[in-house]
Amino acid sequence: MKKLKLAIALGLCAAAFGAQAKTELTVYTALEADDLKRYAQRFNEDHPDIKINWVRDSTGIVTARLLAEKENPRADVVWGLAGTSLLMLKNEGMLQPYSPEGLEKLSPKFRDSGDEPSWVGTNAWMAGLCVNTIEAEKEGLPIPSSWNDLTKPVYEGHVVMPNPNSSGTGYLDVSGWLQMMGEDEGWAFMDGLHNNISRYTHSGSKPCKMAASGETPIGVSFAFRGARLKDQGAPLELVFPKEGLGWEVEAAGIIKGTAKVDAAETLVDWAISRKAMEMYNEGFAIVAMPGVAKPVKHFPSNAEELIIDNDFAWAAENREAILSKWQQRYDNKSEAK
Numbered sequence: 001m002k003k004l005k006l007a008i009a010l011g012l013c014a015a016a017f018g019a020q021a022k023t024e025l026t027v028y029t030a031l032e033a034d035d036l037k038r039y040a041q042r043f044n045e046d047h048p049d050i051k052i053n054w055v056r057d058s059t060g061i062v063t064a065r066l067l068a069e070k071e072n073p074r075a076d077v078v079w080g081l082a083g084t085s086l087l088m089l090k091n092e093g094m095l096q097p098y099s100p101e102g103l104e105k106l107s108p109k110f111r112d113s114g115d116e117p118s119w120v121g122t123n124a125w126m127a128g129l130c131v132n133t134i135e136a137e138k139e140g141l142p143i144p145s146s147w148n149d150l151t152k153p154v155y156e157g158h159v160v161m162p163n164p165n166s167s168g169t170g171y172l173d174v175s176g177w178l179q180m181m182g183e184d185e186g187w188a189f190m191d192g193l194h195n196n197i198s199r200y201t202h203s204g205s206k207p208c209k210m211a212a213s214g215e216t217p218i219g220v221s222f223a224f225r226g227a228r229l230k231d232q233g234a235p236l237e238l239v240f241p242k243e244g245l246g247w248e249v250e251a252a253g254i255i256k257g258t259a260k261v262d263a264a265e266t267l268v269d270w271a272i273s274r275k276a277m278e279m280y281n282e283g284f285a286i287v288a289m290p291g292v293a294k295p296v297k298h299f300p301s302n303a304e305e306l307i308i309d310n311d312f313a314w315a316a317e318n319r320e321a322i323l324s325k326w327q328q329r330y331d332n333k334s335e336a337k
Contacts, residue, residue, distance in 0.1 A: 025267060027054055027075065028077075043276075047266055073255050073258070077252065084168075084319060088316050088319065098265060105289050105290075123281075126248075148243070151189065160210055162207060163202055174186075205221060207219030226298070252268050
């Protein structure tokens with residue numbers, strides 16, 4: 001009996017020690033909130049000894065927080081933040097260079113160009129319009145087919161889009177328009193669009209959610225959220241404007257100074273694994289590893305042909321100036337934070 005009790009006690013101690021020995025990583029992210037649990041569960045199927053503690057917010061807010069914490073970093077890893085934000089962190093010397101296992105399998109446009117990369121891409125999200133067909137018909141609105149359509153007087157007060165200062169989706173839109181149209185024409189387009197905007201949100205997915213619920217006929221958002229809401233039965237038509245689509249790389253990197261380097265490297269290795277790519281492809285049509293992506297319901301079959309030739313270095317270098325100019329011109333219609 002004593003031996004049995006001792007064995008049970010030793011077993012409990014071992015279990016307790018195992019629980020205490022689990023490494024916890026603080027991971028900053030702008031991933032959609034409803035995906036965080038699934039991402040962590042899939043990772044833990046392979047690495048149950050590492051616990052992810054998510055810190056989640058919109059891209060602009062997460063980026064600003066990381067920059068504010070530069071001298072006293074709180075995060076160990078960034079997983080699921082815009083590539084332009086990771087470029088800014090790299091330029092500030094805040095990322096630990098690391099070549100993860102399987103790096104050579106990624107498309108070159110999904111990785112840092114340095115000899116030893118400071119960040120790696122995982123998947124891409126692209127712009128799109130969510131149009132509530134019921135509300136559009138009620139208001140007598142034609143379904144737009146281009147970005148320039150949204151400047152027509154018929155859409156006055158019927159368009160919602162994200163604020164690029166707080167939303168990565170908002171910034172990929174603005175950056176995309178400036179690259180597609182040229183700076184002068186791009187700002188002129190945004191002047192016309194602003195006339196028809198009812199409000200700017202602080203979330204990239206919110207305009208699409210508002211369209212799905214009938215709060216607005218048209219939401220400038222991103223394809224992933226629109227496809228998911230349409231699949232859930234929302235009366236949405238997804239529109240991919242014919243001029244081309246802005247897009248962003250979802251990226252991962254290790255924060256310099258973390259005391260948990262081994263666990264951080266393990267997470268980044270897994271984040272670009274084939275298993276992870278297949279997970280991303282459940283919601284995103286474009287992933288970093290060629291040959292993995294299968295068609296995603298409600299996405300166009302030629303998704304990669306619709307996205308622009310995005311100059312991420314330009315978008316990162318000019319981000320602060322673009323956001324400052326945007327705020328001066330259009331922030332009066334932003335919703336309260």
